Amino acid sequence: MSGTHVGSPIAARVRHVEALLEHRGLLDDGEIDRRIDEFLAGGSPANGARVTARAWVDPGFAERLLADANGAIRELGLSMSGGLQEQRLKVVANTEAEHNVVVCTLCSCYPIALLGPSPGWYKSEAYRSRVVRDPRGVLREFGLQLPGTTRISVWDASAESRYMVLPRRPAGTERLGEEELAGLVTRKGLIGTAAV
């Protein structure tokens, strides 16, 4: 499943359709390459990490982030309107009592502006089907063992709504500055399949 067909002519088929559309004036010269560059430059987990670190050091920002994430990330020069349409962003905070994890059961909706291109496992039927049925088991497979008393909330993203997890600030990081704190945050932490 989701494997590449060996010897598949798909690369040739894509080239053919692209050439056809160029010929018919539906693609400009260099447009494909420009769009690829824009996509790759458009987002990175470093953005989500920056948002997280700011929330850890600035309680006012954290409050605004949880109340209106689209507005709060604009304070850091970030936006959810870089794609084809502005998407609503909701940031969900982990606490001692509750852990959050994000999925798109229907396909692959994901806050690319804050997390960059999504990993293959996020788009796999395996993750999409299982994390809503057995989140605790799936998180265990990712190496995240949560106490039985921790409630797990699974957030199912949609075409218009995206989610990002705000991980808990690790203990013993009181002396770290914002940039160092951002360096602790991983993509998986922002999806919820890791603690940070």
Add this chain to the structure above:
Amino acid sequence: MSRINDVGGMAGFPAITEEPDEPPFHADWEAHVLALNGALIRRGVYNLDEFRDAIERMPPQEYLAASYYERWFTAIVTLLAEKGVATPEDLATPEELEVPGA
């Protein structure tokens, strides 16, 4: 009525596998498919909902056998034909048209 993409809670899929140091694209054509789709939506050839729908109405066995960006390409070709931008014959490579019975 749910379609094959609606897999939430469905049993029987394999274990989740992570690819270390996974690149954003595994081949150039995948990046081209992503860019092509963005260009066609921006031009109003079809919209994002039509694109999603074209993926979701793939026959289940084809959907499950296809990789992520193979599904995207299938949807693009489906919509280009349905919107009258090109005929299925125009959209096929000469090699595809030569396949007996195709």
